[in-house]
Amino acid sequence: MFSGAQISLYPMTDDFVGVILGALGALDPYRDRLRIETDDISTLLVGPPEVLFPAMRDLFAAAARSGRHCVLSAAVSRGCPGEPDDPICRSDEIGGPAIPLDERKRAALRAVETTPSTDQPVAAQFSLYVMGNGGHMDEIYGCIDFLKQSGVFERSKHFCTKLRGDAGAVFATLNEAFCRFGPGAGHVTLDITISANSPTAV
């Protein structure tokens, strides 16, 4: 199953190029498990979720450690019928057999609970889209139940859910939302915004 993300990093500083270049080293441990292509709008990461989410987390935490207000925006996708399969996307996290929704919620909570802290606080919001399935709202509501117990839930907003907490728990929560809700072999996407060091943060 093809999976990956289009990601963009926005440091709100005159030295945005320096902050981005300074953070890119955080991707080095993942480069052999990702296909990476960059243009003037975004960087494509092709690979399985268990590599994508830690890579995005480490890239964003490195940029945030500059102390500048930084935002990471990402469109994450799996199972799009228009995309070719790619061996680099082989994953133990997605594509498995269908499991009852309650079991998936419990597994997602266990995964978030056992995630180490990064000591980088972040705020985030995201939308989960489940395509090509008449019961897509059941999966959305199941995911919202999980989010409310995740420890990083802040509030529901129109069109999205807002999270706040350590970058480790927040990215783990996004990973679980992406992998465990919607059909295992289905077309599922996340629209993610992660923010650090905002002057208007609560």
Add this chain to the structure above:
Amino acid sequence: MFSGAQISLYPMTDDFVGVILGALGALDPYRDRLRIETDDISTLLVGPPEVLFPAMRDLFAAAARSGRHCVLSAAVSRGCPGEPDDPICRSDEIGGPAIPLDERKRAALRAVETTPSTDQPVAAQFSLYVMGNGGHMDEIYGCIDFLKQSGVFERSKHFCTKLRGDAGAVFATLNEAFCRFGPGAGHVTLDITISANSPTAV
């Protein structure tokens, strides 16, 4: 039908607050037709597409005229089954009867052709998501056909389509993609990124 957007404006400059505050006046002509709520991650605009897209265009063009590298990110949604209806969202553009895909493509092209220029060049990329419909990929491919003839098509990328041109034609193209593809009363979203003044632009 409930419709609106969560939008964020990212000026890549130390004076990002000044650029954002300086651009907000561009929303004034639309304020009586939108509900607007802001927090530390995004600004919610609730209203019909015929107000949302011109408002986003004018806000972004005003920020881009600062000359700084600016990005607007938006999650635009209509017909989400989990959202309440709101009279401010009443629209002549969405919710009408089903019309054959070819007719919708032609109408979309006419709308883009007749859009005035803003003299602000932009690059953009976006994903169209059509939920709760077994034939969602037919609507996606129909939209891609329209995009290729829109005059602002740059290229297809994994998970999204990239546009480039005047802000007027680009936002009109996004408006048409949002309103004319996917079921008239269905749940449709766009994940949009618009960029100006990038140092790496082609």
